[in-house]
Amino acid sequence: MLKLITLLLTSTMTVMAGATIAPALPQIQEFFKDAPSGEFLVKLMLTLPGLFTAMAGPFVGIIIDRFGRKKLLAASVALYGLAGGSGFVLNSLIGLLIGRAILGLSVAGIMTASVTLIADYYQGEKRNRVMGIQAAFMGFGGVVFLVLGGFLADISWRFPFLIYLSALAILPLVILVLTEPNRARVALDKTGKKVGEKIASMGGKLGGDRYQKIRLVFIYAIMFLTAVCFYMVPVQLPFYLIENYDVSNSQTGIAIACSTLSSAIISMNYGFIKSKLSFMGVVVLLYLLMGFGYGIISLATSYPIVILGLILSGMGLGLLMPNLNVWLNAKTPIAMRGKALGGLTTCMFLGQFCSPIFTGPIAAQIGIGNAYGLVGFGMLILAAILAGISGTGRYSLKV
Numbered sequence: 001m002l003k004l005i006t007l008l009l010t011s012t013m014t015v016m017a018g019a020t021i022a023p024a025l026p027q028i029q030e031f032f033k034d035a036p037s038g039e040f041l042v043k044l045m046l047t048l049p050g051l052f053t054a055m056a057g058p059f060v061g062i063i064i065d066r067f068g069r070k071k072l073l074a075a076s077v078a079l080y081g082l083a084g085g086s087g088f089v090l091n092s093l094i095g096l097l098i099g100r101a102i103l104g105l106s107v108a109g110i111m112t113a114s115v116t117l118i119a120d121y122y123q124g125e126k127r128n129r130v131m132g133i134q135a136a137f138m139g140f141g142g143v144v145f146l147v148l149g150g151f152l153a154d155i156s157w158r159f160p161f162l163i164y165l166s167a168l169a170i171l172p173l174v175i176l177v178l179t180e181p182n183r184a185r186v187a188l189d190k191t192g193k194k195v196g197e198k199i200a201s202m203g204g205k206l207g208g209d210r211y212q213k214i215r216l217v218f219i220y221a222i223m224f225l226t227a228v229c230f231y232m233v234p235v236q237l238p239f240y241l242i243e244n245y246d247v248s249n250s251q252t253g254i255a256i257a258c259s260t261l262s263s264a265i266i267s268m269n270y271g272f273i274k275s276k277l278s279f280m281g282v283v284v285l286l287y288l289l290m291g292f293g294y295g296i297i298s299l300a301t302s303y304p305i306v307i308l309g310l311i312l313s314g315m316g317l318g319l320l321m322p323n324l325n326v327w328l329n330a331k332t333p334i335a336m337r338g339k340a341l342g343g344l345t346t347c348m349f350l351g352q353f354c355s356p357i358f359t360g361p362i363a364a365q366i367g368i369g370n371a372y373g374l375v376g377f378g379m380l381i382l383a384a385i386l387a388g389i390s391g392t393g394r395y396s397l398k399v
Helices: 002-011 018-031 038-067 070-088 093-121 124-155 159-177 210-230 232-245 249-268 270-276 279-299 303-330 334-366 368-389
Strands: 186-188 194-198
Touching: 002 093, 002 124, 002 159, 018 038, 018 093, 018 124, 018 159, 018 232, 018 249, 038 070, 038 093, 038 232, 038 334, 070 093, 070 159, 093 124, 093 303, 093 334, 124 159, 124 249, 124 270, 124 303, 210 232, 210 279, 210 303, 210 334, 210 368, 232 249, 232 303, 232 334, 232 368, 249 270, 249 303, 270 279, 270 303, 279 303, 279 368, 303 334, 334 368
Parallel strands: none
Antiparallel strands: 186 194
C-alpha cells in the first residue's frame, strides 16, 4: 500500500508541472516588460518544460528498460524540486527558462518511471483501477498546485515557484519504499496464469505488425492532439479571464483548478467507464465532453459559466491518461513498456509545447473566446468521425 501511495504522490508532480505558475503569468510578464521579447519568453516559461519533457521521453524509456526504474525516478524527483524551486531566487528570464527546461527533463523521468512501475506492480483489472487512481491523483495535485499558486501569486509572482520544493519531501519515500521490479519475474495474464515469457527475455520491436503500428500511431496522435487542445486552458485562460471578467490571480487559479478537479473525479471512475465502453468509445466520449466544454467557454457571459465549461472539458480530459496508458500497456510487451510509455510522454508534452504555437495565432486573429469555440467545434467533429469509423474495416481500433 505504501508503494502505491508513493507512486501516487510522485504522479501529482507531472501533468500540471508547467501550469503551476500559470496564475502568475500576467505579473511575470509585467515584471519583465522591458526585457527583449519579454512577452514571448514569459509565455515560453509555461510551455518550455513540455518541450524538454517531450525531447527526453524516448531516452528515458530506453534507460528504464535497460537499467531499471527506481534510480531514475529518485534522481528525477530530486531534480524536480531543485529546478522548479530555482525560480524563487533567479532574476533573469534566461535563468528562469534554463530552470524550466531542467524541470521538463525531470518530469519525463518521473512520469515514465512511475507509470511503468504501476504497470509492473499490478495486473489486469487491478491495473486499470490503479491507472485511473493515478490519473486522479495527477488531477488532485493540479488542483492543489493551481489554487495554491493563485493565492501565492497574489503575494508575489515568485512565491508559486516554492511549490516545486514539495518534491524534496517525497524523495525519501521514493528511496526507502519503492523496490526495483524483478527483471526475471514471470509475466501474468489477466487470469493470473503464466504466459511463459520472462521480462528479461522479452524483446522485439514496438508495433511488430501493421495493425500494431496503426494502433501505436493512433494512440500517440490522440495524445498529441488532445494535449494541444487541453493546454489552451493554462496558456490562454488567464489572459481571457482578466480581459473579460477582471478576475484576481486566485480566481484564475481556482478556475483552472475546477477543470483539474473534475478531471481527477472522472479519472477515479475510469475502471467503471471502461467496463462499459471500448478504448475507442472512451476516446469518443472524451472529445464530446471537451468539445461541449470549450463551446460553453466560448459562449460564456460570466465567470461562473466559464467554470461550468471548464468542469465539462475537464471531465473529458480525465479519461485521457488512464485510457491511453491502459491501452498501451495492454498491447505492449513488458520489456518494451518503458520505450512505449516514453513515446507517449513525448507526444503529450510535445503537444503542450506546441499548443500556444498552434492556437496562439488563431486566438490573436479571432479572439481567445472564439478560438475556444473553434477548437471545441473541431473536437466534436472528430468525435463524430471516430464514432463513425469505430469498429469498421480490417484495422478497427475499437478494442
